[in-house]
Amino acid sequence: MTHLSPMTLGPAPEYRRLVEEMPIMLWTADAAGRWTHVNGRWTEYTGLIGEAQGFGFEAALHPDDVAPTLEVWTAAIHSGQPYDIEYRLRDTHGQHRWFVVRGRKVSAPGADDVTWVGSCTDIDAQKQAEVAALNAQRAAVRALGLALEVRDGDTGGHTDRVVGQALALGRALGLGAADLEALELGATLHDVGKIGIPDQVLRKPAALDLDERMLIQAHPAQGARFAAALGLLPPAALGVIRHHHERWDGQGYPDELAWDQIPLLARIFAVVDVYDALVSVRPYKAAWTPEQAQAEIERQAGTQFDPQVVRVFLALTSG
Incomplete structure (x- = not known):
């Protein structure tokens, strides 16, 4: 498993700490779709820090959701358009819950490796x-x-x-x-x-x-x-x-x-x-x-x- 490099998004350590402690999963990726950072909530839920593969979610995704998720993600990378995807993620106990991931393309000064930012929100009850x-x-x-x-x-x-x-x-x-x-x-x-x-x-x-x-x-x-x-x-x-x-x-x-x-x-x-x-x-x-x-x-x-x-x-x- 490859440990992802810390996100350099703004100079303030306090901002970084807030991102890490957010109760929802947050992530960033580069222009090619490779993750550059996940916050603590992602690691806490999945037990994963990141994957060497380009997208990073594959290890935790429900098998039935891999293909449609990658299709939407790949299309977003090529178009630069925002996207929402619903899929199931496996937790540390091997159980799957439904999440919605929302990704947006950004320009982050001082963070050359950040092109995409996104969140994963638990929607399992819904x-x-x-x-x-x-x-x-x-x-x-x-x-x-x-x-x-x-x-x-x-x-x-x-x-x-x-x-x-x-x-x-x-x-x-x-x-x-x-x-x-x-x-x-x-x-x-x-x-x-x-x-x-x-x-x-x-x-x-x-x-x-x-x-x-x-x-x-x-x-x-x-x-x-x-x-x-x-x-x-x-x-x-x-x-x-x-x-x-x-x-x-x-x-x-x-x-x-x-x-x-x-x-x-x-x-x-x-x-x-x-x-x-x-x-x-x-x-x-x-x-x-x-x-x-x-x-x-x-x-x-x-x-x-x-x-x-x-x-x-x-x-x-x-x-």
């Missing part, structure tokens, strides 16, 4: 509260989704299945955390608009007449409006609810969107929703075999479904 609120949101949305499933006459776990399949497909397509979260919420409430459809239409074992089809085709737009009123879902999740019955060829509903006009999350969910419907027993049909359903999904690539999404889906389900 992050834990956010996680608890998010978990409560997920639980509420899932409870509503399961209630709708029963209302639809399906107690076979359709909601949990399509959510799990959609997330697996989303990960295989390289979605980030925010998109996966929106996909999960939208998939859970994708049929919330059916709440206003009469039972005799929703569970009808025969073909629907024109008026009944219009009722069914109204449910995505109605569902998006209802879900928006809940105030729980991000716009991308509402897009899943509204557009999961659109078709790649523009012949779907409610907005007759085509190709990449259809939000990607809705294109992803459309495939898994139809697949699960095909392999499930419904009032108007028997269950198809997985092989039959996969063949139908493949046949509809380029007409009903995004071909790229279908390719990845089939690789997951038939691999």
